[in-house]
Amino acid sequence: MDIKLEKLLIKQTDFSLRADLTIKDGTTAIIGPSGGGKSTLLLAIAGFVAPSKGSISIGGDVVTDTPPAQRPVTLLFQENNLFPHLTVFQNTGLGVRPDLKLSKTQIDQVEDALNKVGLADMGSRHPSELSGGQRQRVALARALLRDRPILMLDEPFAALGPALRHEMLDLVARIRQEQDSTLLLVTHNPEDALRIAENTILVADGTAMTPQPTAALLNNPPPALAAYLGK
Amino acid sequence: MVIRPQSMNPVARWSGLAALLFVVLLVAGPLVALWLRASTPSILTSSDWAAVRFTLFQATLSASLSVVLAIPVARALARRSFHGRSILVTLLGAPFLLPVIVAIFGLLAIWGRSGFVSQILLSIGAERLNIYGLSGVLLAHVFFNLPLVTRLILQGWTRIPVEHFRLSAQLGMSPKDLFLRLELPMLRSILPGAFLLVFLLCVTSFAVALTLGGGPKATTVELAIYQALRFEFDLGKAAYLALIQFVICTIIAVWSLRIAVPVAFGGGLSGVVQRWDVSSKLLLWQDSAVLLAVAGFLGAPLIAVLGRGLPALSNLPASIWTAILNSLTVALFSAALSVLLALALAGFIDGLKSRRPKVSFVVEGVGLLTLAASPFVLGTGLFIIIHPIADPFALALPITALVNAAISLPLALRALLPALQHNRLAYGQLSDSLDMQGWSRFRLTTWPTIRKPLGFSTGLAAALSMGDLGVITLFAPPDVETLPLIMYRLMGAYRMDEAASVALILVALTLTLFWLFDRGGRLGHQT
Numbered sequence: 001m002d003i004k005l006e007k008l009l010i011k012q013t014d015f016s017l018r019a020d021l022t023i024k025d026g027t028t029a030i031i032g033p034s035g036g037g038k039s040t041l042l043l044a045i046a047g048f049v050a051p052s053k054g055s056i057s058i059g060g061d062v063v064t065d066t067p068p069a070q071r072p073v074t075l076l077f078q079e080n081n082l083f084p085h086l087t088v089f090q091n092t093g094l095g096v097r098p099d100l101k102l103s104k105t106q107i108d109q110v111e112d113a114l115n116k117v118g119l120a121d122m123g124s125r126h127p128s129e130l131s132g133g134q135r136q137r138v139a140l141a142r143a144l145l146r147d148r149p150i151l152m153l154d155e156p157f158a159a160l161g162p163a164l165r166h167e168m169l170d171l172v173a174r175i176r177q178e179q180d181s182t183l184l185l186v187t188h189n190p191e192d193a194l195r196i197a198e199n200t201i202l203v204a205d206g207t208a209m210t211p212q213p214t215a216a217l218l219n220n221p222p223p224a225l226a227a228y229l230g231k
Numbered sequence: 232m233v234i235r236p237q238s239m240n241p242v243a244r245w246s247g248l249a250a251l252l253f254v255v256l257l258v259a260g261p262l263v264a265l266w267l268r269a270s271t272p273s274i275l276t277s278s279d280w281a282a283v284r285f286t287l288f289q290a291t292l293s294a295s296l297s298v299v300l301a302i303p304v305a306r307a308l309a310r311r312s313f314h315g316r317s318i319l320v321t322l323l324g325a326p327f328l329l330p331v332i333v334a335i336f337g338l339l340a341i342w343g344r345s346g347f348v349s350q351i352l353l354s355i356g357a358e359r360l361n362i363y364g365l366s367g368v369l370l371a372h373v374f375f376n377l378p379l380v381t382r383l384i385l386q387g388w389t390r391i392p393v394e395h396f397r398l399s400a401q402l403g404m405s406p407k408d409l410f411l412r413l414e415l416p417m418l419r420s421i422l423p424g425a426f427l428l429v430f431l432l433c434v435t436s437f438a439v440a441l442t443l444g445g446g447p448k449a450t451t452v453e454l455a456i457y458q459a460l461r462f463e464f465d466l467g468k469a470a471y472l473a474l475i476q477f478v479i480c481t482i483i484a485v486w487s488l489r490i491a492v493p494v495a496f497g498g499g500l501s502g503v504v505q506r507w508d509v510s511s512k513l514l515l516w517q518d519s520a521v522l523l524a525v526a527g528f529l530g531a532p533l534i535a536v537l538g539r540g541l542p543a544l545s546n547l548p549a550s551i552w553t554a555i556l557n558s559l560t561v562a563l564f565s566a567a568l569s570v571l572l573a574l575a576l577a578g579f580i581d582g583l584k585s586r587r588p589k590v591s592f593v594v595e596g597v598g599l600l601t602l603a604a605s606p607f608v609l610g611t612g613l614f615i616i617i618h619p620i621a622d623p624f625a626l627a628l629p630i631t632a633l634v635n636a637a638i639s640l641p642l643a644l645r646a647l648l649p650a651l652q653h654n655r656l657a658y659g660q661l662s663d664s665l666d667m668q669g670w671s672r673f674r675l676t677t678w679p680t681i682r683k684p685l686g687f688s689t690g691l692a693a694a695l696s697m698g699d700l701g702v703i704t705l706f707a708p709p710d711v712e713t714l715p716l717i718m719y720r721l722m723g724a725y726r727m728d729e730a731a732s733v734a735l736i737l738v739a740l741t742l743t744l745f746w747l748f749d750r751g752g753r754l755g756h757q758t
Binding site for chain 1: 392394395397398399400401402403404405408412413416505507
């Protein structure tokens with residue numbers, strides 16, 4: 001499903017971000033210096049930040065004023081994706097019904113999703129008993145259940161070591177393929193972008209630029225990206 | 232990881248030990264005196280037991296009302312951003328600094344027999360209000376504690392991560408789901424501590440009982456002590472009652488330490504998280520009504536004090552200058568003593584932390600002990616100690632300053648200790664490696680990090696002592712005046728305009744003192 005940002009202007013107290021671009025199916029990475037507005041872009045697409053100007057459409061429908069729950073989007077945050085007082089099972093089950101009144105088949109669905117992310121038998125634990133990687137797996141299981149056409153990740157694996165991060169990225173890529181969803185991924189690591197994203201958007205100097213093929217962009221970086229990469 | 236402990240600086244050790252000894256003597260001395268002097272329980276009449284029951288009853292009701300009413304107020308403040316929000320949040324901090332007698336004057340101007348509401352009731356042919364007794368005590372306690380609890384809960388709300396609200400919005404949670412999943416768990420963690428804190432404050436709020444309570448139906452334990460000491464001159468009975476009061480407060484204090492009472496003075500009350508579950512007209516209407524009601528409830532008495540006091544400023548009572556001088560002296564002396572004790576104790580506790588964690592815990596417990604020994608209990612004990620040696624009435628002002636310092640000590644300790652600990656954990660090893668020791672270490676690394684909490688605690692201690700109408704009433708002979716005492720006496724004589732003018736002076740001086748110290752601590756502060 002395509003995401004189209006038309007003459008978008010997002011104004012916050014300390015900075016503003018412009019975007020006029022289309023994000024195609026498949027996987028797109030968002031890269032750029034911190035504080036440049038990468039997360040803000042995702043928050044706007046998910047409906048948590050209202051743009052001052054311009055429009056956002058997803059799959060041909062204008063969603064600029066649609067409340068977050070009604071957008072065909074799941075956004076994973078960098079942290080705090082789980083409620084600490086709910087179990088792994090409950091946190092995942094919220095993706096089926098936010099009031100957690102689950103039928104027998106729905107319970108099976110939740111178990112199944114936990115299985116897919118490698119957390120079978122962990123359902124009764126609380127988030128505090130999990131490692132950082134496991135917590136993000138729970139959030140991914142919930143994203144699986146929500147089954148929205150667009151999955152967006154805001155540096156969700158930044159705190160993990162390289163091996164674990166690669167493992168998680170591969171899991172995300174598998175989920176994307178299985179659900180045939182559009183994947184958007186904020187990262188500050190060019191390696192991550194190369195690993196799973198065909199296209200990459202550079203966000204720098206208050207502008208989100210048009211997506212470019214990842215390898216070409218990284219091999220021949222514009223000045224802002226070159227400065228960020230230290231090349 | 233084992234950190235090799237450096238030996239403690241001798242200045243920190245000796246000043247800490249001296250402060251510890253001083254506090255132990257100040258608390259234990261009066262308690263032993265009470266214990267030795269107390270009569271057998273048989274001396275207590277049925278009306279004394281009624282005072283015990285009333286104390287617990289009114290404190291339970293006051294704390295329940297304050298907590299239950301604070302929830303919708305905090306909820307509305309947490310989810311609405313509007314013009315004047317920061318003024319309202321500041322107004323919520325005012326009752327804690329406001330001298331009790333001033334607040335009571337304001338409350339009477341609105342809710343009293345000839346107050347604003349009674350006038351309206353009369354004009355429509357209804358009866359005047361009479362708030363003396365239980366209803367007045369409850370009204371005053373809610374006035375003081377509703378804002379405090381609101382701030383505590385508001386802090387809980389701002390600690391819910393913004394991602395959780397976004398997550399709930401993304402999952403499409405209804406306001407009811409969101410309440411169950413996000414807000415209820417937070418309330419469950421905050422309310423028990425808040426309830427106990429308010430309960431303790433209501434058990435020890437002598438000035439409220441003195442002015443609005445009394446009589447066989449509305450006498451608290453502290454009021455009974457006051458009567459035994461000042462009117463019946465029955466030291467044995469006063470001592471016994473003081474021990475009862477001590478036991479009640481100790482149980483509550485120990486209980487509340489175990490469930491971690493939230494701290495009311497942190498920052499973080501300014502931000503409003505954008506919410507997606509509260510856009511309905513009904514909720515907006517409900518929140519506006521709640522906020523208007525609370526602004527009126529807190530603001531009207533303050534406006535009444537201003538309205539009556541300003542025109543009367545020209546005929547201040549003649550003794551006002553002595554009273555101002557007495558009040559300022561007591562407040563400054565008490566603030567200085569309290570903060571010096573807290574600083575010495577905090578340095579000592581912090582020094583012990585890495586070497587003898589258990590001992591440091593005990594010392595910290597001693598520092599908080601004065602929470603349990605209410606000012607009145609200490610005052611009664613000191614009275615009994617001094618009585619055979621000297622005339623306690625002649626020592627009214629020094630004793631008031633001393634007891635006030637002891638009461639502010641836990642607040643100052645709670646503000647200073649975390650700053651010192653943070654300083655040691657963050658920069659201790661760096662300072663060691665640079666071989667910064669003694670005075671230069673204090674001046675260059677410790678002082679900059681503690682001056683803010685230090686200024687704040689000094690201001691708070693001075694303000695609380697300035698408005699004190701507790702211990703002073705036990706000791707003061709008729710010819711000794713402080714500002715709260717003058718106000719109380721004027722109100723007793725129904726000279727309300729003069730009382731209002733004194734109230735203005737008292738409030739102005741109290742807020743100025745607090746502002747000067749708090750501001751002084753922040754000036755040029757870098758963080």
